Amino acid sequence: MALPTASVKIVTPQGLLYPGETVTLQCDISDYTDWTYRWFRNNEELPIQTRKTIAISLPDQAGQYQCDGRRRSRPQKSYYSFSLPIIITALPKATLTVEPNPVFPGETVTLMCSVESDSIWSYKWYKDRNDNVVSQSGYSNIGVSHISRAAESDQGQYWCEGNRVSRPTSSQPSNAITLTVKGACPQPGTTSAGTTHQAYTAPQQSSTPCSCSSHWP
Numbered sequence: 001m002a003l004p005t006a007s008v009k010i011v012t013p014q015g016l017l018y019p020g021e022t023v024t025l026q027c028d029i030s031d032y033t034d035w036t037y038r039w040f041r042n043n044e045e046l047p048i049q050t051r052k053t054i055a056i057s058l059p060d061q062a063g064q065y066q067c068d069g070r071r072r073s074r075p076q077k078s079y080y081s082f083s084l085p086i087i088i089t090a091l092p093k094a095t096l097t098v099e100p101n102p103v104f105p106g107e108t109v110t111l112m113c114s115v116e117s118d119s120i121w122s123y124k125w126y127k128d129r130n131d132n133v134v135s136q137s138g139y140s141n142i143g144v145s146h147i148s149r150a151a152e153s154d155q156g157q158y159w160c161e162g163n164r165v166s167r168p169t170s171s172q173p174s175n176a177i178t179l180t181v182k183g184a185c186p187q188p189g190t191t192s193a194g195t196t197h198q199a200y201t202a203p204q205q206s207s208t209p210c211s212c213s214s215h216w217p
Contacts, residue, residue, distance in 0.1 A: 121162030
């Protein structure tokens, strides 16, 4: 009588697999009961994994997975399962545009974020640090944010990312773009067109650039 054969399958999630996800694998042996399972990744045994199902984290634990079974009664073992490849699909990448750049003090800057897919995302914009979210938007094909009355304090590196409920739940962040604010703040008064310049903080010394206050909607 032939030994029973193990089989391995992905339980969750279904479909493409993305970085950051947890994948549940299951080992099935159709005949007999009371199996203790052995799991292998890239032909190396995972000694602490002896259950019918295991959870693996991506991307660190991607690879080729197999399983088999052992039991005390006859038959005492199964054949190995076929190898199941756990393949990761790259997250879609966000793209950021910043216009105009460079910008003069007091001007409005538009930051547009999109993700290379046909679906709808919500968006976050970051400045200089991963924990510094400077703006967010609701769900749309393209996210738009503005810096009103750009100031020297708005100079820095900006990037964006998309998020949504369905898988994949996040995008790769965009490449960072450095926003440059050129020149000093305008002097108070009126322009040739008769419009009043924004209020500004005068520099303490002539060699020190002034600092305008910016506004994020």
